[in-house]
Amino acid sequence: MKATIERATLLKCLSHVQSVVERRNTIPILSNVLIEASADGALKLMATDLDLQVVDTAAATVDTPGATTVSAHTLFDIARKLPEGSQVQITAADGKMLIVAGRARFNLSTLPRDDFPVIAEGELPTKFELPCATLKQIIDKTRFAISTEETRYYLNGIFLHVAEADGTPVLKAAATDGHRLARVTVPRPEGAEGMPDVIVPRKCVAELRKLLDEVDGTIEVSLSPTKIRFDLGTAILTSKLIDGTFPDYSRVIPTGNDKLLKLDPKSFMQGVDRVATIASEKTRAVKMALERDRITLSVTSPENGTAAEEVPGAYTSTEFEIGFNARYLMDILGQIEGDSVEVHLADAAAPTLIRENDTAPALYVLMPMRV
Incomplete structure (x- = not known):
């Protein structure tokens, strides 16, 4: 694999994906980011912690298509310290990756891409679009009330469900930790009717909120009872949902x-x-x-x-x-x-x-x- 990409573009992509990677990993491949260079001039970066995965794509000059995985945090730190405006040349072969930018050269160890786990999305039958501002509002006004108690894991996220309020179809988002409850009600988006009740995990909420700062317009949301995917322009965030039953919060x-x-x-x-x-x-x-x-x-x-x-x-x-x-x-x-x-x-x-x-x-x- 051989590709050249502008430093700012690479840094932006890496900042989107690297925060998913846990600092301490017992499985070495999970510390890595998957880099895939395709013949049509796209560089795809992907990171996962097995529950959450972020993919981002950027334009690059690809001489030799290919794919490999390399330490996400190391590559991010390198890209951050490279001179502004520099072109970064990435070459990977035989378990090594050579990064050249200006006079700087880095030689990193890689792991084969075949070992890299990818979350299988399966069918995501419910699809709807939400304005970026609405999604930000839902997160900002509820996430402070998400529980951090691991024993009550079903409270460790934002509960999304559709309902009727005074005869109007709405989408409701709620979070509670037993001491306080936050609920936001927005008009039900087209396509959300019949949507299953889902609990979006806390880490997914945090990563999504970071990505929303760089997007405008509408976000496409696709979900099934077990998975949810957010299409944010070049970035795609996929997460497993919390397998549990959220309490009937309307009673409180x-x-x-x-x-x-x-x-x-x-x-x-x-x-x-x-x-x-x-x-x-x-x-x-x-x-x-x-x-x-x-x-x-x-x-x-x-x-x-x-x-x-x-x-x-x-x-x-x-x-x-x-x-x-x-x-x-x-x-x-x-x-x-x-x-x-x-x-x-x-x-x-x-x-x-x-x-x-x-x-x-x-x-x-x-x-x-x-x-």
């Missing part, structure tokens, strides 16, 4: 919370952040005392002392106190884009509903803490 969304508090999310978030400075790392608990049009935030820490701050807000219901985990509360407030947020409360022990307004696509539920 409160419908009868009658106490309404309206706030400016930014100043409220800053207030929470300030008083939480002295909260102990373990509990991170902040107490909210609600009185008519007055909200007092306070923290009491046995080792650090106390902190309190009054924040403005509109509230006319009965006075009471409730506690929340400061970080969880700030994660949710950080997703509110408008200058007003509605907090629907019931009592100190019941789940609290937080949303921008009743027409906003995103909705959050936060469990209170005893303080």
